[in-house]
Amino acid sequence: MRALAWHGKHDVRVDTVDDPGIVNPRDAIIKVTSTAICGSDLHLYDGYIPTMKAGDVLGHEFMGEVVEVGPGSTLQKGQRVVVPFTIACGNCFHCGKKQFSACDNGNPADNQDIAEKLYGQPMSGLFGYSHMTGGYSGGQAEYVRVPFSDVGPIIIPDGIEDEKVLFLSDILPTGWMAAENCDIEPGDTVAVWGCGPVGLFAIQSAFILGAERVIAIDHFPKRLELAAGFGAETINFEETKTSEALLEMTGGIGPDAVIDAVGLEAHGFFADNVIDQIKVSTFLGTDRTHAIRQAIIACRKGGRVSMPAVYGGFVDKFPLGAFMEKGLTLKTGQTHVQRYLAPLLAAIMEGKIDTTFLISHRMPLEKAPEGYKLFHDEQDQATKIILKPGMV
Amino acid sequence: MPDMLDDERADDAPPTTAKGSSSDDGLTHFSRAITINRPPQDVYNFWRDFTNLPHVMDNIIAVDVLDDVSRWTAKGPGGTQIEWTSRVTEDVDGALIAWKSDEDADVFNEGRVTFVPAQGQRGTVVTAVMAYDPPAGFVGRIVAKIMQREPEVQLRRDLRRLKQLMETGEIATNVRNPAQLAEEGK
């Protein structure tokens, strides 16, 4: 089959690789009809994530048609499914608590060592996202092997096009969980740092969950415009002093809840060596670790901090004093995607949530390397790129 | 394993986690615990049938159960195989299995695994405590070279595979297809 493989920094290629097949009883093979490039993929592209190997197939946001099932799968050939990016078993203690991204069993035994060493306990497996999270082949490919297919994928009824449901695989549940983690109360103002896909879905979700006001912060005009389209007030941090503006816009109180949807995914993955790597790059030039610090300082006393943004290791100068003295609460984590699939699919079908506004580009899988370059270089215009293996 | 049961300890922590722990029996000791979301009896039953263990223990090629002993074949260095005979020294149904290899085994080893109901209906806490004798002689030195760091790594991975199989009915793997699985010799 054809698949987008990682070969090194800024080097991704569409290669011909072995077809996937059923290995474990609960597996299914999915023929991919649509897959997306994620902000998280850019960190692989930029070479910040360790434990990548040349030839690794990328992609954790994908959907398609079931073409083969193992004896333990409950799926049927021909069904259309969206696959969660978190690989969770449904049987362990954490799955029982619906903490799917903490699943004990989704990550192969040998691969768990790295995360256990770094974090104390290993996390679940993820598709197409380095060997630390399992080394699984991802979905930017014609076919994918999907483990635990009896509990992960959600079946999509006929008649709903791919583009309406594809983002159930990651960014829509991620934005939703980010807003849910704000424990929104009537009258609340929620401030959101970052108007990428995650931030934009968090903004939509915050309004649905009852926020009275949402203030969106970014520096890309196009992205701020999309935020405004949902009713958010905007702050362009290049033109405005964000902290001062937030204080004044909230009558001196500060936002009741703050969301960091910026992140610095690679910051400190394997502490020292990677920090050094980052320091010599231009990545810090955008001052991205600034977001979580600024959010904590801006948040009102007794407020809530929600952090969907991904961090890998250690962060310098974390404002722990402000966090403690103001009595803040922090909620975070890789998204428990499986928890949100059914309610969010229902919300999409009822027309309560729109996802298609985000898509700026559609390309054949063969053009994936161009897609990565575009998404990397033109963040303002390229808000989300969809790859279609069947497209010519 | 005399000093595994040492009760003159300053706290309640497992003896193998003691700082600077060195045993006076010359053996290398290590331990690991894992919680498995199944009743103790189920996990005990799986373990007690030693022929099941090669499925979850990567280094073990085969186990033959004879009358009152079992014969173990494991991967050795450079594609070789090592073998030993092992005897069950203690056996409490649903709760505990202890074993000891023949004194003259290439790698003398002994161990004990307990199956204790976990708190809060979380299933079973499986704790394995093992000890082995870094072997002498030429072959011994080669064996020791890999064994000295390997057994602990191996134990934690084996326990994870045991948990995966007991909880999910399968062992997680990232291979793309059965051919790759065969290549890895599984």
Ligand SMILES: NC(=O)c1ccc[n+]([C@@H]2O[C@H](COP(=O)([O-])OP(=O)(O)OC[C@H]3O[C@@H](n4cnc5c(N)ncnc54)[C@H](O)[C@@H]3O)[C@@H](O)[C@H]2O)c1
């Ligand atoms: N928790 C999860 O499970 C999960 C899932 C998906 C993505 N993520 C993470 O969420 C984060 C956002 O993802 P995305 O796909 O939206 O990424 P993205 O790169 O498309 O968006 C990030 C946005 O933040 C803006 N930004 C940068 N610095 C800023 C600052 N100082 N203040 C305000 N805005 C700033 C950028 O201009 C950009 O628009 C990433 O860290 C990603 O890895 C987490």
Ligand SMILES: [Zn+2]
């Ligand atoms: Zn993603």
Ligand SMILES: [Zn+2]
């Ligand atoms: Zn699980």
